[in-house]
Amino acid sequence: MSVAPAFLSGQFEQHFGGSATPALYRAPGRTNLIGEHTDYCLGFVLPIALELACYTAAAPAGDGLLRIYSANVGETREIPVEGILNAEPRRDWSDYVVGVAREIARLGYALRGRDLLIHSTVPAGAGLSSSAALEVSCALALLDGQPIQPLDLALLCQRAEREFVGMPCGIMDQYVSVFAQEGAAVKIDCRSLESAIVPLPAGLAILAVNSMVKHELSGSAYRDRVRECGEAVAALQTRYPEVKSLRDVTPAQLDAAAAAVPEVPYRRARHVTTENARVEAFEEASRRGDLKAMGELLVASHRSLQHDYEVSCEELDFLVDSALAVDGVIGARMTGGGFGGCTVNLVRPAAVDAFRAALTARYRERYGREPEFYECKPSRGAGKL
Ligand code: GLA
Numbered sequence: 088m089s090v091a092p093a094f095l096s097g098q099f100e101q102h103f104g105g106s107a108t109p110a111l112y113r114a115p116g117r118t119n120l121i122g123e124h125t126d127y128c129l130g131f132v133l134p135i136a137l138e139l140a141c142y143t144a145a146a147p148a149g150d151g152l153l154r155i156y157s158a159n160v161g162e163t164r165e166i167p168v169e170g171i172l173n174a175e176p177r178r179d180w181s182d183y184v185v186g187v188a189r190e191i192a193r194l195g196y197a198l199r200g201r202d203l204l205i206h207s208t209v210p211a212g213a214g215l216s217s218s219a220a221l222e223v224s225c226a227l228a229l230l231d232g233q234p235i236q237p238l239d240l241a242l243l244c245q246r247a248e249r250e251f252v253g254m255p256c257g258i259m260d261q262y263v264s265v266f267a268q269e270g271a272a273v274k275i276d277c278r279s280l281e282s283a284i285v286p287l288p289a290g291l292a293i294l295a296v297n298s299m300v301k302h303e304l305s306g307s308a309y310r311d312r313v314r315e316c317g318e319a320v321a322a323l324q325t326r327y328p329e330v331k332s333l334r335d336v337t338p339a340q341l342d343a344a345a346a347a348v349p350e351v352p353y354r355r356a357r358h359v360t361t362e363n364a365r366v367e368a369f370e371e372a373s374r375r376g377d378l379k380a381m382g383e384l385l386v387a388s389h390r391s392l393q394h395d396y397e398v399s400c401e402e403l404d405f406l407v408d409s410a411l412a413v414d415g416v417i418g419a420r421m422t423g424g425g426f427g428g429c430t431v432n433l434v435r436p437a438a439v440d441a442f443r444a445a446l447t448a449r450y451r452e453r454y455g456r457e458p459e460f461y462e463c464k465p466s467r468g469a470g471k472l
Contacts, residue, residue, distance in 0.1 A: 099144040099204045107146035114223035114469035115140040116209035116216045117263045122366040126257025128333035129278035131366035135465040136267030141207040141220035145228035148200040158206045184225045186251030212301040214428025219260030241265045267468040288376040292434045297459040298402040301427040319352035333359040358396040382418025389420030398425030406430045409449045
């Protein structure tokens with residue numbers, strides 16, 4: 088699953104020619120186990136980093152240009168380093184890289200001309216955080232060894248996405264891409280920005296299943312959800328003036344203030360507050376090896392995203408319901424932003440083959456296409472190769 092350094096160097100040389108030996112960087116995508124749409128409400132999330140990752144090969148260029156080549160798209164974007172602060176988004180893949188370069192310059196790091204070759208194995212649009220993997224691997228390539236705190240690296244990439252790409256995302260994807268550790272999940276407290284490594288029980292296969300659809304409304308719906316959570320906070324402040332985000336509210340407090348919160352923001356807030364509680368319960372269940380409780384929490388998370396938060400879609404619901412009908416499946420739910428992309432499934436290792444066969448057959452019969460499967464082995468965070 089990982090890409091060999093020699094292959095990347097070869098690709099770089101083939102594309103850019105020349106004698107420079109490129110430096111190589113890797114940043115992983117992620118699957119979120121639980122804690123969905125809670126990060127921008129400063130709540131808890133529990134993702135794992137994937138072996139699927141974005142690789143960047145980079146070498147200095149003498150002409151003051153950033154020359155960014157995506158081997159996945161087969162396109163190059165060139166931009167002079169000098170004009171980086173005035174760069175305008177182009178609404179394509181290259182904005183993630185230019186946005187990161189702009190943040191690096193804004194923070195006062197040295198930014199020099201470079202040739203960059205990008206090769207990602209994280210499928211785009213699958214909800215596995217191909218964007219954060221791209222941002223983090225390119226940030227490392229552009230910083231070129233200048234010291235940076237890991238948290239500052241994650242925040243820099245998040246800011247690039249929020250301010251240049253225009254996506255008001257939370258911190259989960261960039262954070263886990265930087266901080267992940269092999270073999271374990273990372274529980275992130277998105278308010279304190281501290282994290283804990285959470286061991287996962289043995290006897291557990293984690294599979295992401297790609298619905299192969301990405302519905303158009305995902306970007307605008309994400310913004311709507313961020314806004315609706317803000318409306319819930321404003322309404323709750325009339326009862327609880329100390330509340331700054333939905334993280335500060337318990338499900339019981341929300342219940343007690345139900346009359347003060349309009350219907351839609353109330354349901355959004357009910358998802359976020361109960362989801363935060365589910366992350367804590369899932370962490371405890373994982374630490375004591377309670378697979379049954381972990382599975383039930385995943386399903387409860389999915390139902391909450393489906394009915395209260397309304398970010399699932401027909402295909403994801405179908406994949407979850409089909410998974411739950413297979414013997415040996417411990418739990419399943421949508422993962423990532425929603426409206427398509429992937430589900431995450433906890434499966435007993437002996438049942439993995441039957442699980443794949445059953446979902447492939449059912450999905451093909453219903454939607455005329457085959458889902459893709461990714462075995463998720465928790466991998467390490469970003470770094471130089
Ligand atoms: C996207 C965002 C994350 C997070 C998830 C939903 O992946 O980038 O910050 O909000 O959606 O949990």
